[in-house]
Amino acid sequence: MNKYAEALHLVREKEPLVQCITNFVTVNDCANIILAAGGSPSMAHDVREAAEAARNARALVCNMGAIEDAPSMILAGKEMNKLGRPVVLDPVAAGGTSLRREVAAELLKEVKFSSIRGNASEIRYLAGQQTAGSGVDVSALDKITEENLKEAAEMVRALAERTGSVIAVSGKLDLVSDGKETAVLRNGCATMARITGSGCMLTSMIGAFCGAMPEDCFTATVAAMSVMGISGEVAEARRIKNGTGNATFRTDLIDAVFNMTEEQLVEGMQYEIL
Amino acid sequence: MNKYAEALHLVREKEPLVQCITNFVTVNDCANIILAAGGSPSMAHDVREAAEAARNARALVCNMGAIEDAPSMILAGKEMNKLGRPVVLDPVAAGGTSLRREVAAELLKEVKFSSIRGNASEIRYLAGQQTAGSGVDVSALDKITEENLKEAAEMVRALAERTGSVIAVSGKLDLVSDGKETAVLRNGCATMARITGSGCMLTSMIGAFCGAMPEDCFTATVAAMSVMGISGEVAEARRIKNGTGNATFRTDLIDAVFNMTEEQLVEGMQYEIL
Amino acid sequence: MNKYAEALHLVREKEPLVQCITNFVTVNDCANIILAAGGSPSMAHDVREAAEAARNARALVCNMGAIEDAPSMILAGKEMNKLGRPVVLDPVAAGGTSLRREVAAELLKEVKFSSIRGNASEIRYLAGQQTAGSGVDVSALDKITEENLKEAAEMVRALAERTGSVIAVSGKLDLVSDGKETAVLRNGCATMARITGSGCMLTSMIGAFCGAMPEDCFTATVAAMSVMGISGEVAEARRIKNGTGNATFRTDLIDAVFNMTEEQLVEGMQYEIL
Numbered sequence: 159m160n161k162y163a164e165a166l167h168l169v170r171e172k173e174p175l176v177q178c179i180t181n182f183v184t185v186n187d188c189a190n191i192i193l194a195a196g197g198s199p200s201m202a203h204d205v206r207e208a209a210e211a212a213r214n215a216r217a218l219v220c221n222m223g224a225i226e227d228a229p230s231m232i233l234a235g236k237e238m239n240k241l242g243r244p245v246v247l248d249p250v251a252a253g254g255t256s257l258r259r260e261v262a263a264e265l266l267k268e269v270k271f272s273s274i275r276g277n278a279s280e281i282r283y284l285a286g287q288q289t290a291g292s293g294v295d296v297s298a299l300d301k302i303t304e305e306n307l308k309e310a311a312e313m314v315r316a317l318a319e320r321t322g323s324v325i326a327v328s329g330k331l332d333l334v335s336d337g338k339e340t341a342v343l344r345n346g347c348a349t350m351a352r353i354t355g356s357g358c359m360l361t362s363m364i365g366a367f368c369g370a371m372p373e374d375c376f377t378a379t380v381a382a383m384s385v386m387g388i389s390g391e392v393a394e395a396r397r398i399k400n401g402t403g404n405a406t407f408r409t410d411l412i413d414a415v416f417n418m419t420e421e422q423l424v425e426g427m428q429y430e431i432l
Numbered sequence: 433m434n435k436y437a438e439a440l441h442l443v444r445e446k447e448p449l450v451q452c453i454t455n456f457v458t459v460n461d462c463a464n465i466i467l468a469a470g471g472s473p474s475m476a477h478d479v480r481e482a483a484e485a486a487r488n489a490r491a492l493v494c495n496m497g498a499i500e501d502a503p504s505m506i507l508a509g510k511e512m513n514k515l516g517r518p519v520v521l522d523p524v525a526a527g528g529t530s531l532r533r534e535v536a537a538e539l540l541k542e543v544k545f546s547s548i549r550g551n552a553s554e555i556r557y558l559a560g561q562q563t564a565g566s567g568v569d570v571s572a573l574d575k576i577t578e579e580n581l582k583e584a585a586e587m588v589r590a591l592a593e594r595t596g597s598v599i600a601v602s603g604k605l606d607l608v609s610d611g612k613e614t615a616v617l618r619n620g621c622a623t624m625a626r627i628t629g630s631g632c633m634l635t636s637m638i639g640a641f642c643g644a645m646p647e648d649c650f651t652a653t654v655a656a657m658s659v660m661g662i663s664g665e666v667a668e669a670r671r672i673k674n675g676t677g678n679a680t681f682r683t684d685l686i687d688a689v690f691n692m693t694e695e696q697l698v699e700g701m702q703y704e705i706l
Numbered sequence: 707m708n709k710y711a712e713a714l715h716l717v718r719e720k721e722p723l724v725q726c727i728t729n730f731v732t733v734n735d736c737a738n739i740i741l742a743a744g745g746s747p748s749m750a751h752d753v754r755e756a757a758e759a760a761r762n763a764r765a766l767v768c769n770m771g772a773i774e775d776a777p778s779m780i781l782a783g784k785e786m787n788k789l790g791r792p793v794v795l796d797p798v799a800a801g802g803t804s805l806r807r808e809v810a811a812e813l814l815k816e817v818k819f820s821s822i823r824g825n826a827s828e829i830r831y832l833a834g835q836q837t838a839g840s841g842v843d844v845s846a847l848d849k850i851t852e853e854n855l856k857e858a859a860e861m862v863r864a865l866a867e868r869t870g871s872v873i874a875v876s877g878k879l880d881l882v883s884d885g886k887e888t889a890v891l892r893n894g895c896a897t898m899a900r901i902t903g904s905g906c907m908l909t910s911m912i913g914a915f916c917g918a919m920p921e922d923c924f925t926a927t928v929a930a931m932s933v934m935g936i937s938g939e940v941a942e943a944r945r946i947k948n949g950t951g952n953a954t955f956r957t958d959l960i961d962a963v964f965n966m967t968e969e970q971l972v973e974g975m976q977y978e979i980l
Binding site for chain 1: 733754759958963965
């Protein structure tokens with residue numbers, strides 16, 4: 159079986175419980191997309207139970223949108239590190255404010271992440287580059303394009319090597335690297351940036367895939383990103399056909415994950431290993 | 433008039449204000465399903481105003497998903513107990529962590545609940561049984577089936593008798609008991625477990641029905657659970673017909689509550705008094 | 707160009723970053739409707755970064771549903787006042803509890819608001835009238851009707867004059883005044899009161915319009931309210947045609963904002979300057 163199809167297969171077979179410490183803006187969508195993929199979400203985040211709750215889960219997702227829950231992320235993250243289970247980081251607006259710069263540094267110091275997924279501004283910030291991002295959205299100057307692809311791929315690869323985490327940048331072009339292999343993915347559509355939470359949902363889904371395939375978080379991350387990108391294309395085709403807008407697009411996107419087949423994933427994936 | 437139809441009728445007639453102290457994952461769906469049923473939701477949860485806000489309401493819903501708001505639940509619950517108005521508990525993941533075990537015990541000690549709605553793992557835990565549940569989802573071992581129905585019904589009845597609360601278990605089979613009468617309900621569909629919040633939404637709707645029919649919380653609870661189950665069937669028929677997924681299912685479920693007629697409820701209810 | 711069409715045009719052209727400190731019930735819808743309108747939402751609310759995060763934004767929205775975040779609203783609001791950028795207030799349930807009365811008074815003392823949008827109970831409370839509102843919903847006694855329109859318009863005008871803010875009341879009839887001009891708007895539909903968050907979403911959208919047209923918050927507020935009202939009409943026509951309910955209505959409402967054209971706004975606006 160194709161290994162990306164196998165990752166999807168394993169999510170449906172194992173129904174991994176994914177513990178998400180994530181922000182109130184998109185938490186409902188994150189839970190529903192994990193369910194759509196085939197996993198089981200738990201959103202417990204109270205510092206008094208974060209580590210104990212994580213112990214029941216196959217993977218942990220730490221989303222810096224829930225900046226006030228950083229202490230819970232550290233407790234739960236250390237617990238999962240001890241248990242050898244995947245921990246996924248979404249460094250929301252990591253370089254945006256001094257608080258976020260501090261929290262990002264502390265999380266990276268205290269917890270070993272299997273996979274880190276951000277937009278280009280966030281990942282460039284973690285890589286130590288100057289960034290132009292003013293918050294949750296990627297800055298135009300930071301974006302990954304066919305023109306700067308080589309430079310960006312090397313940035314992502316080097317960050318993966320330095321951190322020992324799979325590094326994933328999502329955008330018009332996605333990049334994923336484990337420090338050795340680097341993949342560029344070309345699925346998705348522009349409307350994904352017109353809903354809140356496409357990034358958060360993707361990170362949550364990476365948690366489900368890593369929870370189902372903990373021995374290969376690179377493949378799991380590529381598979382989750384491809385499922386998301388292809389689902390975006392399905393939802394976009396419907397939006398154009400039906401003349402709907404971003405709210406219906408969001409619903410269709412989650413539905414498309416729910417209905418994604420292994421064949422559809424294998425046939426739809428637009429990727430290349432650099 | 434059929435008494436379950438009357439309960440639905442009263443929700444639409446009285447438009448009860450329902451105060452919900454509930455979790456951030458599903459709070460929006462809880463508010464929208466109360467509105468769909470015909471009630472009016474208030475989600476104020478700040479400990480400085482919880483009791484005062486509750487005073488304006490016809491019923492209070494305490495959802496342990498909002499574990500950090502337990503102090504607000506106790507203050508508002510005591511206030512509603514004093515006023516003689518219904519208080520409904522959703523013991524989310526009650527046995528899942530030591531924090532939840534403590535909070536569940538404290539809530540049950542401090543507040544008298546009219547109705548308690550959980551999944552089989554949660555209710556079995558409250559009944560003092562060993563449970564296998566690892567969090568928000570019901571464990572396969574705990575589930576209520578046609579095979580263990582008699583044992584489960586007695587467990588629910590005894591818990592109702594001991595607590596003086598209507599006890600409701602939702603799942604493939606629903607059970608409701610007030611310690612004297614015990615009803616088994618057979619509406620619903622499997623996709624309800626593929627969205628986040630079907631349990632929370634149901635508990636919120638029980639709050640609306642109890643607020644409209646405070647003198648008979650057993651009937652109100654049975655009616656609310658039947659409205660939810662039938663709505664699940666309506667949404668499932670649409671999902672199968674249209675090839676949609678869990679996100680559209682959630683929308684269709686709330687729509688079905690919005691459009692539920694008294695006739696549809698009476699004709700669609702699959703229940704039996706044991 | 708018609709000035710209301712120009713306001714919509716500017717939102718799409720400038721894509722203003724709107725910082726919202728808003729409540730967990732409707733925060734996802736608020737973010738998605740800002741995106742639908744053409745703006746870019748940021749929901750950062752932690753008191754340690756609220757002011758710094760606001761500095762990146764073109765407008766700030768303070769929603770009193772997030773009552774526990776009042777300190778963040780004050781810090782961010784003062785910062786935006788210093789920068790001369792619009793700050794919009796949604797005084798959710800302002801007169802409903804003593805806590806809310808205190809917080810409303812403190813916000814109005816500490817921050818200068820460009821625009822304040824509430825329901826009739828909330829705005830009447832701010833104007834010093836006796837109100838009957840018991841929480842988040844407008845009381846029937848407080849509503850603005852064709853019968854009390856003259857009195858209500860004077861109340862709104864006087865409050866605008868006293869506070870120096872544009873005052874907007876939404877309901878069956880909307881009123882907007884800057885103390886000189888007062889407009890009455892007659893778009894919208896009754897189903898808007900059957901979803902949670904129509905008020906919150908509207909206030910967020912006012913933030914986007916004021917962020918794009920800071921030099922004329924009266925026009926920006928009227929334009930945003932008209933976009934919302936016309937979108938409600940579009941969604942209502944679909945609901946009636948398709949037999950759907952309040953959940954689909956919410957999705958269609960946001961979609962209609964996404965698809966709103968300048969021509970549709972100009973042709974659909976039902977307004978008169980009193």
